[in-house]
Amino acid sequence: DPKIIQKPKYLVAVTGSEKILICEQYLGHNAMYWYRQSAKKPLEFMFSYSYQKLMDNQTASSRFQPQSSKKNHLDLQITALKPDDSATYFCASSQDWGCAETLYFGSGTRLTVL
Amino acid sequence: GDSVTQTEGQVALSEEDFLTIHCNYSASGYPALFWYVQYPGEGPQFLFRASRDKEKGSSRGFEATYNKETTSFHLQKASVQESDSAVYYCALGDRGTGSKLSFGKGAKLTVSP
Numbered sequence: 001d002p003k004i005i006q007k008p009k010y011l012v013a014v015t016g017s018e019k020i021l022i023c024e025q026y027l028g029h030n031a032m033y034w035y036r037q038s039a040k041k042p043l044e045f046m047f048s049y050s051y052q053k054l055m056d057n058q059t060a061s062s063r064f065q066p067q068s069s070k071k072n073h074l075d076l077q078i079t080a081l082k083p084d085d086s087a088t089y090f091c092a093s094s095q096d097w098g099c100a101e102t103l104y105f106g107s108g109t110r111l112t113v114l
Numbered sequence: 115g116d117s118v119t120q121t122e123g124q125v126a127l128s129e130e131d132f133l134t135i136h137c138n139y140s141a142s143g144y145p146a147l148f149w150y151v152q153y154p155g156e157g158p159q160f161l162f163r164a165s166r167d168k169e170k171g172s173s174r175g176f177e178a179t180y181n182k183e184t185t186s187f188h189l190q191k192a193s194v195q196e197s198d199s200a201v202y203y204c205a206l207g208d209r210g211t212g213s214k215l216s217f218g219k220g221a222k223l224t225v226s227p
Contacts, residue, residue: 004157031213033213033214042203042217042218042219042220043158043203043205043217043220045214045215045216048212048213048214055212055213056212056214058214090157090158092157094213096213097212097213098212098213099146099209099213100145100146100165100207100208100209100213100215101207101213102148102160102163103160103213103215104160105157105158105159106157107155107156107157108156108157
């Protein structure tokens with residue numbers, strides 16, 4: 001059974017719209033992350049959270065907003081979508097945040113913006 | 115900043131061939147090094163890691179040795195199988211940057227029967 005669940009697996013959106021990508025992990029981990037993968041940049045770090053607190057943000061745009069309602073939940077809201085946002089977005093988790101922890105990834109949400 | 119360089123973008127082998135995928139890193143501190151494998155339609159899967167000089171990581175027949183002198187962590191496997199076809203990523207985690215991993219560009223391995 002998958003331990004990190006991402007929904008939906010595929011998502012098509014129109015330019016200017018807003019979407020939410022869902023992520024839940026059942027590994028009992030305390031830290032969660034978002035990464036983006038596209039043809040231009042293979043695996044790019046976006047955000048990290050620890051105990052629902054934002055620890056690191058490497059995303060330049062405020063259009064990307066993580067939302068954590070529970071410790072094992074980290075959704076990603078993307079507003080004013082652009083075609084350049086088309087990518088696969090991966091959620092990941094680790095036991096704790098801090099010292100070069102091993103990350104475990106979900107299967108991703110492939111977003112296409114038309 | 116910290117970075118990982120993978121020189122092979124594509125690797126084509128036949129079954130039972132020996133595999134080497136090169137990984138070199140650049141970091142100011144003493145990073146942890148990782149190998150991940152990604153199959154089509156899936157997320158990256160953790161293979162193994164090494165955290166100190168001369169430490170060997172291994173899993174499923176794959177192995178790599180942390181070499182601080184040459185700043186390398188090359189992935190090797192003695193005899194590849196068709197089922198090993200996937201994209202392999204080397205990654206670096208620096209203790210100074212929390213738990214952010216920096217990934218290389220990946221090497222796509224294709225193994226022919």
